[in-house]
Amino acid sequence: MALILAGQAAHHEKASEELxxxxxxxxxxxxxxxxxxxxNPQSKIPTPHLNRLAGEGMIFTDAHSGGSTCKPSRxxxxxxxxxxxxxRLNDKEGPILEKGRVTIASLLRExxxxxxxVGKWHLGFDxxxxxxGKEIDGFAFDFDQxxxxxxxxxxxxxxxxxxxxxxxxPYFYIENRTPTMxxxxxxxxxxxxxxxxxxTRIQGEFWRGGAVAPDFKxxxxxxxxxxxxxxxxxxxxxxxxxxxxxxxxxxxxxWLPTEEFVGMSGAGMYGDFVMQVDGVVGQVMxxxxxxxxxxxxLVIFTSxxxxxxxxxxxxxxxxxxxxPLLGAKGSxxxxxxxxPFIARWPDQIxxxxxxxxxxxxVDVFATFADLAGQEQIAEGTAEDSAxxxxxxxxxxxxxxxxxxxxxxxxxxxxxxxxxxxxxxSRGFTSDRGKNYPLELFNLAEDLxxxxxxxxxxxxxxxxxxxxxxxxxxx
Numbered sequence: 001m002a003l004i005l006a007g008q009a010a011h012h013e014k015a016s017e018e019l020x021x022x023x024x025x026x027x028x029x030x031x032x033x034x035x036x037x038x039x040n041p042q043s044k045i046p047t048p049h050l051n052r053l054a055g056e057g058m059i060f061t062d063a064h065s066g067g068s069t070c071k072p073s074r075x076x077x078x079x080x081x082x083x084x085x086x087x088r089l090n091d092k093e094g095p096i097l098e099k100g101r102v103t104i105a106s107l108l109r110e111x112x113x114x115x116x117x118v119g120k121w122h123l124g125f126d127x128x129x130x131x132x133g134k135e136i137d138g139f140a141f142d143f144d145q146x147x148x149x150x151x152x153x154x155x156x157x158x159x160x161x162x163x164x165x166x167x168x169x170p171y172f173y174i175e176n177r178t179p180t181m182x183x184x185x186x187x188x189x190x191x192x193x194x195x196x197x198x199x200t201r202i203q204g205e206f207w208r209g210g211a212v213a214p215d216f217k218x219x220x221x222x223x224x225x226x227x228x229x230x231x232x233x234x235x236x237x238x239x240x241x242x243x244x245x246x247x248x249x250x251x252x253x254x255w256l257p258t259e260e261f262v263g264m265s266g267a268g269m270y271g272d273f274v275m276q277v278d279g280v281v282g283q284v285m286x287x288x289x290x291x292x293x294x295x296x297x298l299v300i301f302t303s304x305x306x307x308x309x310x311x312x313x314x315x316x317x318x319x320x321x322x323x324p325l326l327g328a329k330g331s332x333x334x335x336x337x338x339x340p341f342i343a344r345w346p347d348q349i350x351x352x353x354x355x356x357x358x359x360x361x362v363d364v365f366a367t368f369a370d371l372a373g374q375e376q377i378a379e380g381t382a383e384d385s386a387x388x389x390x391x392x393x394x395x396x397x398x399x400x401x402x403x404x405x406x407x408x409x410x411x412x413x414x415x416x417x418x419x420x421x422x423x424x425s426r427g428f429t430s431d432r433g434k435n436y437p438l439e440l441f442n443l444a445e446d447l448x449x450x451x452x453x454x455x456x457x458x459x460x461x462x463x464x465x466x467x468x469x470x471x472x473x474x
Contacts, residue, residue: 034323044266049282057344068336080365080382091124105155119247169210183211331427
């Protein structure tokens with residue numbers, strides 16, 4: 001059955017008069033719910049530009065990424081489908097987004113948007129080296145051929161970016177389908193273990209050694225992407241609305257703040273790097289103002305998943321990267337997937353507003369379809385997406401509760417209730433090898449997930465298990 005993407009009639013009528021704004025979607029990497037002052041006044045990290053964005057727009061307090069790691073989140077964001085529906089999320093095997101799958105980029109492009117991407121992709125490219133016998137750092141890139149199957153083959157007209165995270169080789173820039181330079185040199189492993197801030201192996205300046213292009217320097221990547229994003233805005237097609245997807249590789253490891261940010265936060269080099277992300281937001285906002293399109297642009301800022309931040313880091317810095325939430329990157333607990341989510345659109349979104357509406361990355365698809373004026377989406381496309389445009393336009397209005405959300409194939413959120421139906425790891429900062437209990441929480445009463453109700457309410461848990469199976473068609 002086709003998905004009808006219409007908000008409440010009054011809201012949709014209001015939106016229709018002002019539709020087709022420019023859209024800038026900024027995705028941070030591994031940033032916590034409690035890092036931003038707008039979400040955590042006790043944060044030890046100054047974020048003036050994000051504070052301004054929040055003050056001029058709306059913050060969502062119950063927004064969720066598409067998973068608690070990089071690739072599931074991006075799959076959900078681009079397709080409007082729960083990542084649990086996707087069996088394979090291995091970018092070393094090829095494109096994770098299958099050819100022909102409608103994405104938020106192709107949706108907007110079909111509706112005459114100029115679509116541009118800058119930054120980290122992490123959804124795979126065609127591995128042409130499998131047939132030509134070329135392999136590098138576990139990937140089968142053939143640099144003698146165009147790099148296909150990536151952003152410009154999934155809806156974007158232009159790309160300046162990189163294939164994966166900043167700690168995953170090979171390290172090289174990609175412009176559209178072509179590396180700016182092939183990774184012909186080698187760089188060794190990097191670590192901050194034993195350094196002055198005593199980070200773990202997967203924190204600090206960590207990166208994996210491997211092949212690197214001569215024009216690629218890790219510390220230059222975030223500033224380079226900021227400049228490329230500004231260039232897209234400056235050189236945009238004045239006859240079409242712009243969709244810019246800026247996928248930062250920061251504050252994911254390696255934490256490499258540039259000189260102006262070093263030592264400026266109260267949370268070590270991680271906090272300094274978050275400040276640099278905030279600086280990028282400020283640069284993008286300034287570019288929109290210089291271009292004269294700031295008031296006509298919907299800017300969204302969020303993160304793909306939680307941080308790599310241990311209890312010992314909280315103790316020594318006095319900074320709670322996930323705020324009141326339990327867990328971190330990779331976790332089924334809220335700290336792994338409940339994200340800061342800020343939206344600014346002058347004259348449409350009420351300045352300084354807050355919404356507790358539950359939303360998910362999958363909902364971006366339907367929201368963008370509403371903005372573009374496309375009321376119907378074909379069967380089998382974005383089947384998990386629900387537009388939150390009515391919430392943006394009227395945060396205090398009465399809105400339908402969000403239908404159940406799958407954070408994974410064993411974790412479901414339904415209203416106030418959340419079931420973690422697995423005993424597996426609770427993320428990067430949890431005890432490796434430990435069998436955790438199945439868990440049931442009422443998040444309205446227990447946001448920090450301290451009171452497991454699984455034994456007290458077995459019928460509720462079974463009801464949620466049935467809903468998981470129904471969603472996945474099992």
